[in-house]
Amino acid sequence: MPVLEVVGLTKRFGGLTAVNEVSFAVDEGQILGVIGPNGAGKSTLFALLTGFVPATAGNWSLAGTPLQRRSPEDICQAGMVRTFQIVQPFWSMSVLENVMVAAVCRSRSRAQARTLAEEALEWVGLAAKGGNAIGSLTIADKKALEMAKACASGARVILLDEVMAGLRPYEVDAVIDKVLSLRRERGLTFLIVEHLMDAIMALSDEILVLNFGATLAKGSPAAIQRDPRVQEAYLGVTAHA
Amino acid sequence: MAYTVIAQAVIDGILNAGIFGLAAVGLTLLFGVMRVVNFAHGELLMVGMYITFMLYSAMGLHPYLSALVVVPALALLGIVLYRCLLKPLAAAPETAQLLVTLGVSMVLQNVVLAVFGADFRSINVPVGSAAFRLGEMVFPATRLYGFLVGMGACIGLYLFLRHTDVGVVTRAAVQDRQAAALSGINVEKVLVISAAIAIGLLGLAAAWLTPMVYLSPTVGHTYLLPSFIIVILGGLGSVRGAIIGSVVYGLSQSLGAVLVPGSLGILVPLIMFVTLLLMRPSGLFRGTV
Amino acid sequence: MSSTAFKLAVLGVAAAVVALPWVGNTFVITTAIATLYLAYQALAWNLVGGMAGQFSLGNTIFIGAGAYTSTYLFLTYGVSPWLGMIAGAALAMALAYLIGCLTFRLNLRGLYFAMVTLALAQMAQVLVENIPALGAAYGLLIPVRDGDIAAFQFESRAAYYYIILGLVVVAAGIMSGIQRGRLGLMLAGLRENEDAARAVGVPVVRNMQIAFGLSALLAAVGGTFMAQYTLFIDPRSTFSWTESVYFLLPAIVGGTRHWSGPIIGALLLGLVSDTTRLLFGDAINGLPQIIFGIVVIVVVMRTRGGIVDWAVDRWRSRRRAAMKPVSTEATRAGP
Numbered sequence: 001m002p003v004l005e006v007v008g009l010t011k012r013f014g015g016l017t018a019v020n021e022v023s024f025a026v027d028e029g030q031i032l033g034v035i036g037p038n039g040a041g042k043s044t045l046f047a048l049l050t051g052f053v054p055a056t057a058g059n060w061s062l063a064g065t066p067l068q069r070r071s072p073e074d075i076c077q078a079g080m081v082r083t084f085q086i087v088q089p090f091w092s093m094s095v096l097e098n099v100m101v102a103a104v105c106r107s108r109s110r111a112q113a114r115t116l117a118e119e120a121l122e123w124v125g126l127a128a129k130g131g132n133a134i135g136s137l138t139i140a141d142k143k144a145l146e147m148a149k150a151c152a153s154g155a156r157v158i159l160l161d162e163v164m165a166g167l168r169p170y171e172v173d174a175v176i177d178k179v180l181s182l183r184r185e186r187g188l189t190f191l192i193v194e195h196l197m198d199a200i201m202a203l204s205d206e207i208l209v210l211n212f213g214a215t216l217a218k219g220s221p222a223a224i225q226r227d228p229r230v231q232e233a234y235l236g237v238t239a240h241a
Numbered sequence: 242m243a244y245t246v247i248a249q250a251v252i253d254g255i256l257n258a259g260i261f262g263l264a265a266v267g268l269t270l271l272f273g274v275m276r277v278v279n280f281a282h283g284e285l286l287m288v289g290m291y292i293t294f295m296l297y298s299a300m301g302l303h304p305y306l307s308a309l310v311v312v313p314a315l316a317l318l319g320i321v322l323y324r325c326l327l328k329p330l331a332a333a334p335e336t337a338q339l340l341v342t343l344g345v346s347m348v349l350q351n352v353v354l355a356v357f358g359a360d361f362r363s364i365n366v367p368v369g370s371a372a373f374r375l376g377e378m379v380f381p382a383t384r385l386y387g388f389l390v391g392m393g394a395c396i397g398l399y400l401f402l403r404h405t406d407v408g409v410v411t412r413a414a415v416q417d418r419q420a421a422a423l424s425g426i427n428v429e430k431v432l433v434i435s436a437a438i439a440i441g442l443l444g445l446a447a448a449w450l451t452p453m454v455y456l457s458p459t460v461g462h463t464y465l466l467p468s469f470i471i472v473i474l475g476g477l478g479s480v481r482g483a484i485i486g487s488v489v490y491g492l493s494q495s496l497g498a499v500l501v502p503g504s505l506g507i508l509v510p511l512i513m514f515v516t517l518l519l520m521r522p523s524g525l526f527r528g529t530v
Numbered sequence: 531m532s533s534t535a536f537k538l539a540v541l542g543v544a545a546a547v548v549a550l551p552w553v554g555n556t557f558v559i560t561t562a563i564a565t566l567y568l569a570y571q572a573l574a575w576n577l578v579g580g581m582a583g584q585f586s587l588g589n590t591i592f593i594g595a596g597a598y599t600s601t602y603l604f605l606t607y608g609v610s611p612w613l614g615m616i617a618g619a620a621l622a623m624a625l626a627y628l629i630g631c632l633t634f635r636l637n638l639r640g641l642y643f644a645m646v647t648l649a650l651a652q653m654a655q656v657l658v659e660n661i662p663a664l665g666a667a668y669g670l671l672i673p674v675r676d677g678d679i680a681a682f683q684f685e686s687r688a689a690y691y692y693i694i695l696g697l698v699v700v701a702a703g704i705m706s707g708i709q710r711g712r713l714g715l716m717l718a719g720l721r722e723n724e725d726a727a728r729a730v731g732v733p734v735v736r737n738m739q740i741a742f743g744l745s746a747l748l749a750a751v752g753g754t755f756m757a758q759y760t761l762f763i764d765p766r767s768t769f770s771w772t773e774s775v776y777f778l779l780p781a782i783v784g785g786t787r788h789w790s791g792p793i794i795g796a797l798l799l800g801l802v803s804d805t806t807r808l809l810f811g812d813a814i815n816g817l818p819q820i821i822f823g824i825v826v827i828v829v830v831m832r833t834r835g836g837i838v839d840w841a842v843d844r845w846r847s848r849r850r851a852a853m854k855p856v857s858t859e860a861t862r863a864g865p
Contacts (some may be wrong), residue, residue, distance in 0.1 A: 050729065076731035088726035090719055101719035102730035104712050113715065133847075153730045278641050329831060335640060336585055340782055340830045343775065347823030351816030358815065458816075462771050466652055469645045477641070505660050511653045518646065519632065 003028040003189050004080070004157050009058035011041075011048055011213075018044045020214040021058070026157070029183060031190045033204030033221070035197075037233055041213035042193045043085060046159045049191075050082045051075045062157060077105060081155035083146035085162045085193075089134045095145060096121065096130035102149040120152035123186075124178055140171040147178065157189045158182075164196050172199050179203060201225065209233070246499055249378040254495035255488055256384045259391030262487035263446035264464050265471035266395045266480055267439035273415045273478025274435040276335065277327055280342040283465030284349040285322075285440055289315050289447025290456055291353055297364050297451075304364060305386070308448035312441050319440025320433055328432075346461070354458040361455040387449045394445055395484045398438065402480060411435060415478060467494075470514045476524030485525060489513075547695065551688035559687050561804060566694040567756060569796035572780035573701035573789065574748035579778055580786025581708065582741035583721035584639060587774045588629065588647025589749045591654050592622035594768040596750030597757040598658065601670050604681070606663075611682035615754040622750035626742045634738045648774065655769035669764025672757065682758040690759050697755065701748055702789040708744075709789075717741060779822060783829050785836030794838055798825070 002025035011019040019041045026032050034042050047053040049060060051072040059068045062079050070078070090098050099117035100110070107113035121127045124144040129137065137145065143163050150158045160179070164172045176199055182188050194200040200207070201221040209216040209224060211233045217224055224230055264286060271277050279285075289311050296302040296310060326345065330337045371382035402408035413421040414431045422428045446464075454460065471490050475482025490510055497509025551559055571593070578586045599621050600614030609617075629650060633643050659667045677685040684690060708714045716737050719727035728734060757763045767773065784795025802825070803818040810817060833840035 052725070052729075071734075072725075072728040073731050073733045076729060081731070082729055084726065084729070088723050088729075090722035090726065092722060093718065097715070097718075101715055101727060101732065104715045104719075105731040105733075107712065110711055110715060113712065149726075149730050272641075278644070326827065326831070333830075336583075337830050339585065339641070339644070341827050344823040344826035344830065347775070347819050347826070351819040351823065354816040355814050355820070466649065466771075470649060473642060473645055503660050504656065507656045508653055511649050511656075514649055515632065515646070518642075522642070 001028060002026060003063050006060040007058060009048060009060060010056045011044055011053060012056045018213050019048060022215055024208055024218060026189055028189055029187050030205050031183060031203055033200040033207040034191060034193045035200060035207060036210035040210040042210055043161060046082050046161050050080060076153055076155060079156040081150045081153045082159040083150050083161055083163055087142045087146050089145060091134050095126060095132050098145060099148045099152045102152040106154045117152050120148040123151055123182060124148045139166050160190060160192045162193055164194055164199055172196060176203055245377045250495040250499040254492035256388040258487040258491035259388030260446050260450055261467055261471060261491055262395040262484050263391045263442045264468040265483040265487050266398055267442040268468050269472045269478055269480060269483040270435055270439045274411060275327060275432060278339045280339060281346040281349060282468055283461030284346040285315060286443045286447055286464055287461035288349055289444045290451045293448050293451040294362055294364060294456055303366060304448050304451045308445055311448050312444035315444030316437040316441030319436040323433060323436035350458050359457060361457050363455050364452050366452050383453045390449055394442060399480050474517055474524055476526040479526040482524055482526035551691050559691055563691050563694055565796055565800035566698050568780060568800060569793045570694060570698045570701055571749060571752050571777040572792035572796050573705055574745050574752060575777050576781040576786055576792050577705060578742045578745040580781050581717050582738055584738060585644040586647050587644050588651045589777060590651050590769045590774045591625060592746040592749035593753035594654060595622040595625060596753030597763045597768060598664055600754040601672060601757050601763055602664060610680050611754060611758055615751055618754055619747045619750040622746040623743045626746035627739060630739045630742050634735045651769050651774055655765045658765040667765060669762060672761040694755060705789045779826060783825055783836060785838030787839045788842060791836050791838040
């Protein structure tokens, strides 16, 4: 049962078509990796889906609820949330308070928001740093904070935008573990934009390849890796097996 | 009969746009280049007018000639304002610069009040009472000259930004300051020049306005609100928008005064502002030029 | 200063504040009332200006709504100003909602919001100046009815003092309550990083409207109070640009993040105003305002958030430095 269905999503900025008739569906609990060369439209796709950029055409829905032309906060409350490629914390608040903002919309009180926030920090392994200032966090921690905020918002579908960029290999492994355990224990669905091929191949159930804003291929990681069109798009030449 | 009255109002409105434009264009340039909301814009104009007045009272210098003094003086003031108060707050949230200019406006207004008192002052120069006649319509000479000089300067600025090297460099800095800096543009110089131009233009407006109006420490406010309205209508940062916006504002003000009884005429431009804002929130134009 | 010493000091100040009308002379009470009123309107402004981060230059519209509604109803229909106050507050909230629809919904925040509210305040002034029933440019005079409590007039000044004191306490309480609740958390998130807050589901328009509406409510109640205290209102002193600016100064100077900020700011500005008047009489016209302007410039350039915020931040960072975890990673600082 698809939890997210996207049909004909298109975005034109004047003469440039950033996203071109992209359609796909994601099942509940699935992890969909989104890859493509730089400028392929991956981040624009996420911005479109979560309402930060108005779509030129197309529609998409979450568990049947149409989301086009809705504001980012509405889409989040409907169940889809994104993280930001360049982390966007609330700088003057503590780590816990950051996550509390994410939890407050589905809480009846500040105390309840606090409980939900502490829970989310546990899931991403930041529980010990709840009282810290943002400035004292490492980049891996800041990325984990973005994930904690996404989890605390109560969304069913989480869009992770290059959440592993800038991390060391062991930190990347930690993120992979977190995503898998969140999927397993919370039933969350993930769309992941990533450039680290090993990580995304290991993590994804299915992979969507974008090129020049359009869908180039969609399939299992193994199939994508063998696909000559994908190889050409990334490397410029067709690899001769 | 009524036709003449309306025609007069239309032309009056367009003529007024000359002076409005000078203030608005400087304001929009400051916003476009520095992302600064200059609340002291009206007070700086007022200071320019008082300097013009003093030069006339002390030396008998004709206001139009005193522009030669007032424009550089205000340009310098603009540079000082930028260097001392705005530049240190470049990284602060946008309200910080707004507040600092608010503080400057309070200081300027009340220093002038303390020195000159609240009484209205005016200059009596021959050009102040001269007028042109066209059929039944009368146009004060000052207003016509104000329009010519004001519009001339605004259009000059527009062409400057559009076609000269410095202008292109300024527009680059507006669009993407980091990229401009990386391309070797001396962004600091652009900012200083912009501050000088923006406030210098106020000096020009001051010299031309002084023979036309009664001076008081609060005269700046008369021009502050319209400047902001024009800038928002035209599109923040757009010089072209400010020029066209000032014509629209001038027209709505003069037509409003003629068509609506009592002093409610002042409401017309404000209502127009609110309505246009509803229809097109981001203003008429985008971009600097 | 130890905790008990601090508590005693607070109690001492509170006692002095409560006992003031008994010990002070007319001048002291009058000054105190003026300062408290400034603090009250500053707190009202801070709800939208500081907490929601929307720079309103139009709170005078709401003050005027309160003052003119209660006064008009009293003069024309004999309605008690207490009830008129409620009507005025309702009108103010309705106006705030409409203005919010015009601005918040259309994504017109920041500079736009400041300008639109300023323009609307000017419109209000011109409008009222042209309505004879509201006294036009001459204003409205409220007939003296000393001691007629139903007419919101009291014989002694002390009564007015306690009322405005109570209002300040209420306003501070509202601000404190909001900050400790859900609304405060949402407003803080929107203020810090609107996109990030919206991404996690914080509704922008609704929260802004609530903050703005509350601000309008408080401002209007204050307007009625002032009308009853001075027994005179006119468009010029109610809606002018100077007035619009005046009520935001204490929050800017004192701080927007804590309820004590606007109060301390008001005390400071009141102190400046009275000291200059004592020292120079009225010889130098506008001297207090010059000093206000300089204070604003200095505060904004040095503290970036007002005196109280600055002090709290310093105290907090000192405390955090004491418990900072050992970290060898290079961290990226700043947005």
